[in-house]
Amino acid sequence: MQKDFVKFENVYKRYKMGEVTxxxxxxxxxxxxxxxxxxxxxxxxxxxxxxxxxLGGIDSC
Known part of the structure; x- marks a missing residue:
């Protein structure tokens, strides 16, 4: 059985621009x-x- 090398679970990213998301x-x-x-x-x-x-660590969630 292989291990997960990368695992994303229920990842969200939202940007706020004024009052707009x-x-x-x-x-x-x-x-x-x-x-x-x-x-x-x-x-x-x-x-x-x-x-x-x-994934690359450039941004966060």
Whole structure:
């Protein structure tokens, strides 16, 4: 049995712009096992870069 190398559970990221709140990631959950290859795909504005920035430690949730 492989261990989770990366695990996201119910991750949210919201940005506040004045009185408007933008939800960039809404309950994202996934795991990547050690040695696995993963691809992030989605429409423009879906939150792919936000999730990768959180994963890389550039941003926080």
């Amino acid at each position: 933008i939800t960039a990631a809404d309950g994202v959950s996934f795991s990547i096992d050690e040695g696995e290859f993963a691809v992030v795909v989605g429409l423009s504005g879906a939150g792919k870069t936000t999730v990768l920035n959180i």
